Amino acid sequence: MRQDGYVVAVAGATGAVGEVMLRVLEERKFPVRRIKPLASERSVGKILKFQGEEIKVEQLSASAFEGVDIALFSAGASRSKEFAPAAWKSGAVVVDNSSAFRMEPDVPLVVPEINPHAIAQYTTRGIIANPNCTTIVTLMALAPLHRYSRIKRVVASSYQAVSGAGAKALEELKRQVRAWAAGEPLPVEVFPYQIAFNVLPHIDAFQENGYTNEEMKLVNETRKILEDDRILVSPTTVRVPVFTAHSVSVHVETEQKIPVATAREVFAAFPGLRVLDDPANKQYPMPLFVAGQDDCFVGRIREDLAVPNGLNFWVVGDQLRKGAALNAVQIAEVLIERYL
DSSP, X not given: OOTTOEEEEEETTTSHHXXXXXXXXXXXXXXXXXXXXXXXXXXXXXXXXXXXXXXXXXXXXXXXXXXXXXXXEOSOHHHHHHHHHHHHHTTOEEEEXXXXXXXXXXXXXXXXXXXXXXXXXXXXXXXXXXXXXXXXXXXXXXXXHHHHSOEEEEEEXXXXXXXXXXXXXXXXXXXXXXXXXXXXXXXXXSSSSOOTTOOBSOOSOBOTTSOBHHHHHHHHHHHHHHTOTTOXXXXXXXXXXXXXXXXXXXEEXXXXXXXXXXXXXXHHTSTTEEEOOBGGGTBOOOHHHHTTOSSEEEEEEEEOSSOTTEEEEEEEEOTTIIIIIHHHXXXXXXXXXXXX
């Protein structure tokens, strides 16, 4: 680790995740010598605050990474594909939050609590991929079980907050709620249907197999991060009218039976995961209380009634923090501690 700190660029700094990245860098006292917020041309010149100073947003371009040590990307897959190689060529290590490189065999896909050793592979391409937000929240609970007894099969249904679709989606829900309260027509632009007071079983494009891209991310990323291609994953991803924090209902089948009491102990011992499981006193994870938290929360832990070695549980995490910005900064922390 350098004593004088690092030059850190945030590509997509004015977006929902980019803004949280800046906040998390401050909160965790990441050793930033200089920050470079980058965004598209329409945001150039916008003033952001970082560590008490006002910083102007610069344009995201191939030449913007000169002198940068670490580049945190949250500007979308197309911009990552265009500019991440340029950042590495300029000498910056990229931590990319998009789907652009996640399944590339020579790009590590990392959740630091689960597979920090994979970060060492960054030297091949100069890129470390941040997993999909739903994958991260789900795996924070699956990984400790998998270490105890290998997971054979997962059935997961997500309840995903609108802010996972970006700042415009968040504003659309707000506008629709206001319009509904005023008895006015509800504006629909971001989603195919109104999201207020509705549930959309459709996130991202549908593939020929009937699953969406979002659902297949959970399948493929789970296997890559847990380093086990034998795990069977059956996903359904759903958008719900919640502002922040994704929830996932998970059924897991393991090779050996894991009693509920043991599962609670395994969950409680895992860093970044907290057990909130007292249904008799109405204590269970909810987006209402998890939003803004760094940890993921697991509850409703119970034996499956149909499978001998099955467990059911409910896990919730703030997808803007642990599901995106926090995970990226944690990757950068491991990077500077062990490799830079």
